[in-house]
Amino acid sequence: GIQVEQSPPDLILQEGANSTLRCNFSDSVNNLQWFHQNPWGQLINLFYIPSGTKQNGRLSATTVATERYSLLYISSSQTTDSGVYFCAVERASGTYKYIFGTGTRLKVLA
Amino acid sequence: NAGVMQNPRHLVRRRGQEARLRCSPMKGHSHVYWYRQLPEEGLKFMVYLQKENIIDESGMPKERFSAEFPKEGPSILRIQQVVRGDSAAYFCASSQPGGLETSYEQYFGPGTRLTVT
Numbered sequence: 001g002i003q004v005e006q007s008p009p010d011l012i013l014q015e016g017a018n019s020t021l022r023c024n025f026s027d028s029v030n031n032l033q034w035f036h037q038n039p040w041g042q043l044i045n046l047f048y049i050p051s052g053t054k055q056n057g058r059l060s061a062t063t064v065a066t067e068r069y070s071l072l073y074i075s076s077s078q079t080t081d082s083g084v085y086f087c088a089v090e091r092a093s094g095t096y097k098y099i100f101g102t103g104t105r106l107k108v109l110a
Numbered sequence: 111n112a113g114v115m116q117n118p119r120h121l122v123r124r125r126g127q128e129a130r131l132r133c134s135p136m137k138g139h140s141h142v143y144w145y146r147q148l149p150e151e152g153l154k155f156m157v158y159l160q161k162e163n164i165i166d167e168s169g170m171p172k173e174r175f176s177a178e179f180p181k182e183g184p185s186i187l188r189i190q191q192v193v194r195g196d197s198a199a200y201f202c203a204s205s206q207p208g209g210l211e212t213s214y215e216q217y218f219g220p221g222t223r224l225t226v227t
Contacts, residue, residue: 030214031214031215033215033216035218041199041220041221041223042220042221043153043201043218043221045215045217045218048215086152086153088153088216090214095166096141096143096158096165096166096205096214097143097155097158097166097168097169098143098145098153098155098203098216099155100145100152100153100154101152102152103152
């Protein structure tokens with residue numbers, strides 16, 4: 001099956017710093033989403049981004065489907081950004097189910 | 111527009127009992143997915159349903175687990191004769207059918223945290 005790897009696995013930042021999270025996938029995909037799981041366990045939709053670039057406030061994401069990777073940029077990080085960031089992909093065979101990556105655990109220090 | 115709703119949020123069951131988890135999709139969404147998250151791990155797909163149909167149950171354990179999405183009412187994930195290894199967070203997601211004008215973006219509920227004692 002498709003493999004989804006995220007890096008780095010853990011990241012500690014000072015408040016105000018910028019960071020880039022990476023998601024590599026081993027096969028063609030139809031859909032890709034980025035999620036933030038906050039410390040209370042809630043999954044928050046960040047981006048639905050099967051291809052191209054999107055921005056939402058301090059966050060932006062880019063997916064280069066032909067090269068099988070996606071990047072999530074966090075600028076001017078805040079303590080509320082802490083949590084785990086997951087990317088999830090749906091294989092191009094149209095199965096509709098998401099395969100989740102291993103996650104990046106982010107801690108932002110005040 | 112209310113989001114995906116799940117209940118209960120927390121459920122404690124003794125070994126051997128049944129657990130019943132409910133999921134109401136977002137308004138206008140006809141596709142429902144169930145995922146399981148073990149502690150310190152990512153989410154794993156379990157089952158994908160449309161109204162009255164199971165489309166893909168490739169992630170469901172062969173025994174004790176079942177899911178339904180009836181014509182009326184919420185989707186139900188049922189776990190019979192629970193064991194300690196079933197302790198996990200169970201998330202439900204929903205999406206629109208998708209197509210030219212709409213996306214397949216999945217929206218997640220808050221999850222049900224099942225603890226088996």
